[in-house]
Amino acid sequence: MSPQVFRDFQRIYPVITRGKGVFLYDQAGREYLDAVGGIAVVNVGHGVPEIIAAMTEQAQRVAFVHGGAFANEPAMALAEELATWTPRGLRHVLLLAGGSEATETAMKLARQYHVERGRTSKYRIISRWTSYHGNTIGALSMSGRTAWRGEFVPYLQNFPKIHPPFCYRCPYGKTYPSCQIACADDLERVITLEGPDSIAAFIAEPVIGTSAAGVTPPPEYYPRIRAICDKYDVLFIADEVITGVGRTGKNFGIDHWGVIPDMITTAKALSSGYAPLAAVILHEKVYDAIARGSARTTQGFTYSGHPLSAAVGLAVLRYLKAHDLVANAARIGRRLLERLTSLQRFPIVGDVRGTGLILGVEFVADQATKRPFPPDAEVTRRIVEATLEEGVVVVPGMSGMIDGVCGDHIQISPPYIFSEANVEQLVAALEVAIQKVMREVEPSRA
Ligand SMILES: Cc1ncc(COP(=O)(O)O)c(C=O)c1O
Secondary structure, eight states: OOSSOOSSTTOOOOOEEEEEBTEEEETTOOEEEETTHHHHTOSSOBTOHHHHHHHHHHHHHOSOOOTTTOOOHHHHHHHHHHTTTSOTTEEEEEEESSHHHHHHHHHHHHHHHHHHTTOTTOOEEEEESSOOOOSSHHHHHHOOOHHHHGGGGGGSOOOOEEOOOOGGGOTTSOOTTTTTTHHHHHHHHHHHHHOGGGEEEEEEOSSOOTTSTTOOOOTTHHHHHHHHHHHTTOEEEEEETTTTTTTTSSSSGGGGGTOOOSEEEEOHHHHTTSSOOEEEEEEHHHHHHHHHTTOOOOOOOTTTTOHHHHHHHHHHHHHHHHTTHHHHHHHHHHHHHHHHHGGGGSTTEEEEEEETTEEEEEEOSBTTTTBOOOGGGOHHHHHHHHHHHTTEEOEEOOTTTTTSSOOEEEEEOOOTTOOHHHHHHHHHHHHHHHHHHHHHTHHHHO
16 A cells, blocks of 8 residues: 555545546546546646646746745746736735645735734634635634534634525525625624724635535625725635636636725636646735835745746646637536536436536435435435546535535536537536436435
8 A cells, every 4th residue: 555645544546647638547547537627726638738848948947946035037927927817906916836825825914914004903804604715724714614624623713704605505594686695794794793903804715616616696795795895994805716717717706796806816727737836916905005014025935936836827827818718618617507407307406506617516305495415325425436437527515515514515627628528428427426326325315
């Protein structure tokens, strides 16, 4: 057995040796359709020669310089390019190595922003249940992912959480639009209850990622959130680690609402997975406050602004533009949502949701009442494994997504080059998997 420590100590993982386009190949030469882009990472596809060439060229020039001592050309060029993708006013880019680094850095920059302006009591970050912002202590403190908080809660900051904008399972038992988006107004209630003087920022994934993949709030939601944040001098951080760089069919997920956040965190799609890369993008309001104050930040890591990763990021952004792949994410995303919705003819398929190429399918024991399966029926695991047997990769969504205990769903987030034929292969595999699992869990549906 390999000395490598795996996430599940008991599972034997297939060993992937090669990837091309939307396909992965294991040691035995078996082909898998990658319907999740790794984990909402790969967008241009596997093995793209232009990206490999950019990596190789940069490695030949210089692979590493320390960001505390030097600037480097690919990092500067990537920041310039990324600033052409962002909503108005967001053009200052801090390059990092991963999503948790980005959200935790945004958390600390929110604090720094207030301190620089003399508002030193503001430090707490409000977020939502059914959310994921990363696995380091600050990021996990903001995350509403009960299964992963678990035994680490004693380490976590006591940050307030509001309910997610989850219409299929409205936490207030209401229905849109008569609900008048009570879930957004809850932010104001919590800010005033906790005391606006202690609240530095609100962080949210514009479209929910791994915790309830594809959940998309109504059109009024983020404009209302923005107004509440402005009223109480609370920064709005859009965590676009999943939704950024085109995955939702627009440059950034928040663009669907036309709202301008104060900071954006982004990662995965920024490098399409060819190298570890993330960014915090600052609105000039935040940048200027720091520039007029101490004009420095301690938010650096060894791999901040890594030249090789930056060269990859630049090549990926250029490739996405050259091949109009964000538009394809929107187009093929609509088709995929339509085809996945047809799975609702199976009685265990509850909600089907998504925007662009971040989609989710939720499984229920009873479609009419939305009653979930008991967790020990392990419906998500069964679906994921049965789909893999059909040669298609989908990933489990967060367990206990409904109430911390129950809730079965899968995430689908393919590369932006996904074709109609790929959609059909995925849907056919899911049909086989769903029918197999229905036979296996029949008693728990009774
Ligand atoms: C929305 C969101 N934020 C942050 C993270 C953390 O990113 P990483 O795993 O790169 O640290 C993730 C990871 O899935 C994510 O989905």
